[in-house]
Amino acid sequence: MRPTVLLWDIDGTLLSTGGAGRRAMERAFARYADRRDACEAFSFAGMTDRAIIRTGLETVGREATEDAIDALLAIYVEILAQEMSLAGDTRVHAGVIEALDAAARRAKCAIGLGTGNVRAGAQAKLTRVGIYERFAFGGFGCDHERRDELLRIGAARGAAMLEAPLEACRVVVIGDTPKDIAAARAIGAESLAVATGTYALAELAACAPTHSFTDLRARGALEALLG
Structure with missing residues (x-):
């Protein structure tokens, strides 16, 4: 059986935080730059935290130095x-727990x-819904x-855990945005797109992922995930 590395996106894919991440970012900009509207x-869909902050700083006319971003x-x-800690509407998306359970059973x-x-x-978000410990590594x-x-960094860490060369591994990126699909393609990985975030299934399918489903409960989703 071919060694498999699964790389899961968080927001919109594993869970919804009910806007907690955006609220935290707005409050951070209000404290740092006195601009909650940055x-x-x-x-934010598909963006990294550093890219969000860089864009926000540039939007309000502040220099986006590495020190400022940090x-x-x-x-x-x-x-x-x-x-x-206050979020009352945080939830894990449909089929996620079952998919994680199935992956944990796979050799x-x-x-x-x-x-x-x-x-x-990532730790703050996933701990809130009790699934942080299910992920042994990552690219962040x-x-x-x-x-x-x-x-690419996450895939290498996964291959090292499996004690296998990265080129011998099947790498699958699970995400909910076109950016996830494009990034998977850029590193030569498979992409499994789920329409559990802000993008509809048709929008994701138009980006030509390896697989696309409404959510992880859909027929064929687990088979596509685990190969």
Whole structure:
């Protein structure tokens, strides 16, 4: 059986935080730059945390230096922990638990994250719904600002866990945005797109993912995930 590395996106794919991430980012900008409206004009879907902050800083006319991004990220992570502790409408998407259970039973399968969230942000979100410990590794927004590069890092970590060469592994990126699909293609991975976020199934299918489903309960989704 071919070794398999699964890289899961978080927001819109694994769960919905009910807007906690955006609220935390808005509050962080309000504290740092006195501008809560810095991110009003663009969607966060598929963006890494560092890219969101860089875009927000440029929107309000502030220099997006690495030090400024790091400072704002630290504020964001602090506030996100508060927001997640209060969030009452956070939920895991349909079929996710069953898919994680099935993957855990599969031989030679490494279950990790491929997310634009920084590691601390990912932990805050997934701990809130009790699934953080299911992911042994990942590629995170603190590893790289570009989604394809953080996925490449995550894939390498998964292959190392399986004690297999990366080129011998089947890598599957599970996501809910066109950016997930494009990044998977850029690293030569399969993509499994789910319409559980802000994009409809037809919009995702138009981006030519390897597989696309309404959610992970759909017929054939588990088979596509596990190969």
